[in-house]
Amino acid sequence: GEDVEQSLFLSVREGDSSVINCTYTDSSSTYLYWYKQEPGAGLQLLTYIFSNMDMKQDQRLTVLLNKKDKHLSLRIADTQTGDSAIYFCAESMDSSYKLIFGSGTRLLVRP
């Protein structure tokens, strides 16, 4: 079955790098996504990676995909207090347009 797992909580100091990890089960996923949710707001698409890629970099964000281990990570460089939010990993279901979301990782950035 489909399942996406994330650790629940991560705390880092401002200026450090944050690494949020995710594991997924569906090897047929086409795209994998990272969404950000700030308090009281909807989910905001941060970045996505196509399943035939190993890495994608977008400014302070680096996504790494290990297809063999079905492991996805999001690295945020120079983490700022404004990065404090819940980060959701999601995988797309092959040809169904459904997304399966993880439970979210709450990132707390300490000054």
Place this chain on the structure above:
Amino acid sequence: DAGVIQSPRHEVTEMGQEVTLRCKPISGHDYLFWYRQTMMRGLELLIYFNNNVPIDDSGMPEDRFSAKMPNASFSTLKIQPSEPRDSAVYFCASSPLAGAARETQYFGPGTRLLVL
């Protein structure tokens, strides 16, 4: 583009009342999704539409929930009668049919529902 628009942003109602949540997807998007988010269950897909037609409603919790999409620019999620356990944040999202990452979903701000 205004993004996905949802209304109301907040709704407080009493148990047994009918609740109607509304969504306007991004213009030109062919897919529309309704999600429910709670602390206990996380983000759950309730139903999604393609070109106004419901494709998968397996996530709808029970018959008290219904969703419609009468045209490409409007969808409703109705709960009748509402119960306290329906209290949650309900999100609408839309997705384009084609292009890079066509499964990418764009979320609305959500409707926070409290059933007393």
